[in-house]
Amino acid sequence: MTKTKLYLIVFIVFPLFVTGCWDQIEIEDRGFIIGVAIDLFEGTEEGSDDPQGEYQYKGTWQYVVPGEFSQGTSGQSGGGSQKPYDNVSTISDSLLIQARNLSANKSRPAFSEHMQVIIISDKLAKTPEAFENVLDLFIRDDEMRRGVIVMISEGEASPILDMPARPENLPALNLKSIAENIGKNPKIHPPVRVGTVHEYLIGQNSFTIPKVAIDGKAISMTGAAVFQGNNNQMIDFISGDVTEGLNFITGKYKGGFIKAKVKDQLVVYDVKNARSIINVDVKNKENIHFNIEIQTEGIVGESFVPLDYSNSKMITKVENAIEKEVERKVLKTIHTFQKDLKVDSLGLGGHLQGEDYKTWNRIKENWDQGEHYFSESTINVQVKAFVRNSGAVIESSDQ
């Protein structure tokens, strides 16, 4: 090897070592933030000459205490004497400044790539422009993930991050797990990621975001918050039942149950699968028709009346009862959105846009605001329910 070659290698290789473990922070030196709750704070920051924002926010940032967390999961310490998390609240008009302020309180620099939930209080969501301003950091920052789930709390947001969370032990993780239970309970709104919220904020369509509330001593996640699309401001909460209908319409229904009465007795239909087909009829520009066809598939989960399910007529009878029940729920939801809230969070506007773009362009300014064409439009619902099997019971006494 010639000397030149040797020098070349030295000059190429040695600068690599000069960088010296660039960006290296050991995992135990990171402060894992797994959730944040944001409330509106009444009052102003005093004694500062800096430019002030319109509102002050109180952010409650949840840190993981890894040592306590892993003890809790292994169960060695029998529950652990200390909480596996640490909530730190700071007040500022900027979320980024809040996050930086944390470093003044906590030894470990905040690391938010493992953030699971953002909880925003309804009061904040109803304040003009506050909702999008608050979420800006979570959309803009490169350390924030797009998969963080956004929720709206009924009442103050920060106590939700302090609710007991067994066996997850971390309230933020607990919330995320509950949000994913949509396949079991249809009254839960499907989780909404920050990335999706970004889409909502840019678009004009109204949208819904899951609601979280403290129900006595437990967390309840049924229901959702409805947002007006053009100003991204929250209007109101909808109940769990309305959310169920909403899930049917949007096709996000993952599974659940329908109670139906057959022969005056209760039959519980376990929905395994549901889908919706929405057709738009724009022949009459003044009165737009929507046809929503909902198909469900499922099995008989519970039957309090002994029926002969081997008889196809009996199956049809049960199916009809279920269809009526689903129809009732869906119609109730449509009524709520069309007449009470007067917002189209059902996504019907999007279907219209796809079907007849010209008409949509003409009326989109007055779709669920101004003239409220949405509330005037006719929405028909057809439901087809399929009972795929009757469970493990075949024999029955009654015909």
Add this chain to the structure above:
Amino acid sequence: MVRNPFFKKNRQKNKLRKQERDDFSNELFTEIDANLLNIKKLLDEPSDLIIREFKIGNTDHRCAVVYLAGLTDKMLINTHIIKNIQNALEESENESYRAIDLINQLHNKVLSVGKVEIAISLDKVSNALLSGDTVLIVNGIDHVITIESKEWKDRAIEEPTSEALIRGPRDGFVENIQTNIVLIRRRIRDSNLRIKSYQIGRRSKKDIVVAYIDGIVNPQIVKVVNQRLRSIDLDDAQESGFIEEWIEDNFLSPFPQLSHTERPDKVSADLMQGKVAILLDGTPFVLIAPFTFGNSLQSPEDHYERWIVASLLRILRYIGAFIAVFLPSLYIALVSFHPGLIPSKLAFSIAASREGVPFPAYMEAFLMELTMELLREAGIRLPKPIGQTIGIVGGLVIGEAAVAAGIVSPIMVIIVAVTAVSSFSMPSYSTAFTLRILRFGFMGTAALFGLYGIILGYIMVNIHLVNLKSFGVPYSTPFAPGFSQDWKDLIFRAPITALSKRPEYLQTEDTERIGMTKGRETP
């Protein structure tokens, strides 16, 4: 300059000695006494040199049988050489035998031994003596007869310890090259099996044999092998490793470019594929050329087990190779640079387990890997009965104690253990070595740049791999350059019936492995 008198004196002496050796004549004389004297002088009258002088039959011609005790078969010398010569030519009363006639008579009628040759120089004589042949010197003629009579104590054929298999032949090569050739010949009864022998070692003069099957092997490869073997100029090659290092394409590469094996079945399988085997006397390790990356993860057992099992084992080995190279570096990269890529709960428990560990992840990993390598090295050196104990003591006690003392985290112990187990799963010992070297390299790049560094290192290794060649065959075939046919026996092992062709990357003369006329008969 040299202060030590030892060096000074020796230097002068060595000069003198060399002079003396150069003066030494290489000729054979007609006088038997001169020849014997020269032989004695050449070998410096060793105690195991036996010189037996007697007369041929009832003639007056003097002759001598010379051999080295220990290297030779005494029974053969006594009964087939000495006895025969003493009893020879008895009935003939004619005394006008000329020396040259005598030699012919002995050669044709008397010596009842297979391999008999005429030697005309002292070099040849000493060579024959030292390799265990018997030399017959007859008075009055300036050449001698060498008679093959080699016999020395050999290790019995045993199961190869470095390449144990569950299923497969149990015999392994030994130190005797003749036995090794026999082991190959017994497996391949093909008249085209070529065994070409050389002598290697300026002083040790060891036999080295190149074996291949003419008509299968690509002549280009044989040519290159022969060329490189002829270029060897060593004083001695104690092991085939000397040969390997001399003839390999790139001595700077961490990747082995020849495979070595103790298994005759592996050698015969490779010969059948169109490769070349190089056998060296005195070592059970046979070299096989060329060698590619794909070969390094193949075990003979892949073809002995059924194809489904073999395919799964192959995949397992590829995974094992990946783990053996990358796991510690991935740990360093993820823990020190990208904790966002670890699933949340795992990240929290890793953080918890590293709570209180004073070292950064790369120091922790280097420490544990170093300990592991030390244990492995110690395990080889230690006497067998203690070796296992040390393994347990080292593995369990040191690991456990290190965790308890808070020097390393429990996750690190798992990672080191999994890595070690994976690297033991490699079928070839030299490949396992390569992976170990690469592992440390990747740990370094990961410590500097995280995943970015691992990718950089990976690209560099790949560039090296596609540049590397083994006897003209690209090292990365059949991945690149790609040969779709050869993928049948690469990551998966297709059923034997589907492996109808010899490896395309070897460019063999005979490409068909399976006769095309008859297929497999299904009931």
